[in-house]
Amino acid sequence: MPLVRVHNFSISLDGFGAGAPQSLESPFGHAGERLHEWMFATRFWDPEAGHQGVDDAFAVRHGDGFGAEIMGANKFGPPGWQDDPDWRGWWGEDPPFHTPTYVLTHRPRPPLEMQGGTTFHFLDASPEEALGVAQEAAGDLDVRLGGGASSIRSFVSAGLVDHLHLVVVPIVLGRGTRIWDGLDGVESAYDIESVASPSGVVHLTLTRRSRT
Amino acid sequence: MPLVRVHNFSISLDGFGAGAPQSLESPFGHAGERLHEWMFATRFWDPEAGHQGVDDAFAVRHGDGFGAEIMGANKFGPPGWQDDPDWRGWWGEDPPFHTPTYVLTHRPRPPLEMQGGTTFHFLDASPEEALGVAQEAAGDLDVRLGGGASSIRSFVSAGLVDHLHLVVVPIVLGRGTRIWDGLDGVESAYDIESVASPSGVVHLTLTRRSRT
Numbered sequence: 001m002p003l004v005r006v007h008n009f010s011i012s013l014d015g016f017g018a019g020a021p022q023s024l025e026s027p028f029g030h031a032g033e034r035l036h037e038w039m040f041a042t043r044f045w046d047p048e049a050g051h052q053g054v055d056d057a058f059a060v061r062h063g064d065g066f067g068a069e070i071m072g073a074n075k076f077g078p079p080g081w082q083d084d085p086d087w088r089g090w091w092g093e094d095p096p097f098h099t100p101t102y103v104l105t106h107r108p109r110p111p112l113e114m115q116g117g118t119t120f121h122f123l124d125a126s127p128e129e130a131l132g133v134a135q136e137a138a139g140d141l142d143v144r145l146g147g148g149a150s151s152i153r154s155f156v157s158a159g160l161v162d163h164l165h166l167v168v169v170p171i172v173l174g175r176g177t178r179i180w181d182g183l184d185g186v187e188s189a190y191d192i193e194s195v196a197s198p199s200g201v202v203h204l205t206l207t208r209r210s211r212t
Numbered sequence: 213m214p215l216v217r218v219h220n221f222s223i224s225l226d227g228f229g230a231g232a233p234q235s236l237e238s239p240f241g242h243a244g245e246r247l248h249e250w251m252f253a254t255r256f257w258d259p260e261a262g263h264q265g266v267d268d269a270f271a272v273r274h275g276d277g278f279g280a281e282i283m284g285a286n287k288f289g290p291p292g293w294q295d296d297p298d299w300r301g302w303w304g305e306d307p308p309f310h311t312p313t314y315v316l317t318h319r320p321r322p323p324l325e326m327q328g329g330t331t332f333h334f335l336d337a338s339p340e341e342a343l344g345v346a347q348e349a350a351g352d353l354d355v356r357l358g359g360g361a362s363s364i365r366s367f368v369s370a371g372l373v374d375h376l377h378l379v380v381v382p383i384v385l386g387r388g389t390r391i392w393d394g395l396d397g398v399e400s401a402y403d404i405e406s407v408a409s410p411s412g413v414v415h416l417t418l419t420r421r422s423r424t
Contacts, residue, residue, distance in 0.1 A: 013227070013392060013404075013416075014227055014390075014392035014393075014395075014396075015225070015226055015227065168406075170399055170404035170406065170416075171397075171399045172392050172395050172396050172397065172398045172399060173396055174392070174393075174394070174395070174396025174397070175396070178226075180225060180226035180384050180386070181226075181386075182386070183226075183384050183386070184226075184384050184385055184386025184387070185383075185384065185386070186384045187382055187383045187384060192225075192382035192412065193412070194380075194382065194408040194412065194413075194414045195408050196406040196407050196408040196414065200404065200405070200406065201406075202406045202408065202414055204225075204382075
């Protein structure tokens with residue numbers, strides 16, 4: 001049965017998935033690129049100079065067997081992107097999704113067909129409704145839940161997520177959007193595993209226990 | 213030069229050092245004993261049946277070279293212990309400190325001499341003042357900062373702590389006292405290292421960079 005998975009979602013020690021304030025110039029707020037340096041150093045990101053190892057082994061799973069992505073409005077653009085009819089996402093004309101990609105927003109617009117197989121669809125829908133649409137498009141493949149923190153929280157709270165790969169980066173941000181708020185007791189539904197990488201990050205995986 | 217160190221301080225994934233509400237019956241609130249099960253399984257805690265390994269290697273450092281301890285009022289007793297003239301701490305007549313132990317409280321009382329070398333002294337003092345007194349008592353030995361979370365935060369914020377050993381337990385508590393609040397940017401002053409244990413916890417050490 002196809003799964004709903006989160007991959008390569010970086011958080012600070014204090015649980016923030018991005019800093020603040022987020023803007024066109026600073027997509028991750030005061031966190032800058034510090035949450036993602038571990039990934040830039042992998043072969044997954046940089047096929048020529050990147051390292052292989054535990055960071056890369058986790059990172060490549062981002063591309064592994066997905067037929068659709070769902071993302072929150074905060075991932076698609078800076079605050080206010082809905083007011084810009086020309087906004088086409090952060091990723092240029094060939095975004096790294098290569099599948100139908102569903103952007104949750106209260107102000108939907110017509111689909112955007114990009115290069116490389118990515119088409120952005122804009123949905124004003126609940127997590128359950130959005131997942132139904134994405135799973136229909138994904139067929140036998142999995143659905144990736146792309147973030148940000150608040151959309152991950154709402155899907156986990158609704159019991160819709162099978163696997164999460166979070167990457168704890170050794171910085172303390174103090175402000176931004178927290179991943180853990182409202183998820184107290186999540187350990188009762190998931191097996192949780194931690195692996196420390198020589199790069200300094202900790203790969204944290206939450207795998208939903210089978211419901212028997 | 214003697215150091216100020218924190219050891220075996222457990223926190224949840226979302227950074228809480230204890231649950232809520234704390235009481236005589238539930239010293240760690242709704243966290244119960246879940247933050248400390250990793251330690252109960254070590255030889256340090258249970259010389260007969262405990263395991264040796266990375267958890268034990270870290271745990272034993274709690275007793276390693278200390279001449280004094282400082283703790284916050286919240287560690288010494290349940291909320292309101294100051295109203296009970298007979299309260300002598302959680303630990304019975306032979307507490308596990310074996311040194312002068314300074315309890316920070318706005319309502320000091322006379323010292324309590326316990327067995328095994330522990331004497332509780334009660335101080336209404338700033339972190340700097342309390343540390344001066346404790347270091348005087350400790351002589352050439354280190355001072356242990358025992359917690360809870362808010363007293364650790366205040367000493368780290370004041371730049372007084374050389375080394376912290378935190379233990380991240382894979383549970384999400386959602387409420388209690390957070391260790392990270394107000395410590396944003398702490399990574400600029402400390403080298404941070406993570407080691408994942410087969411028990412499921414992550415040992416996180418913060419070691420202050422030498423100020424040259």
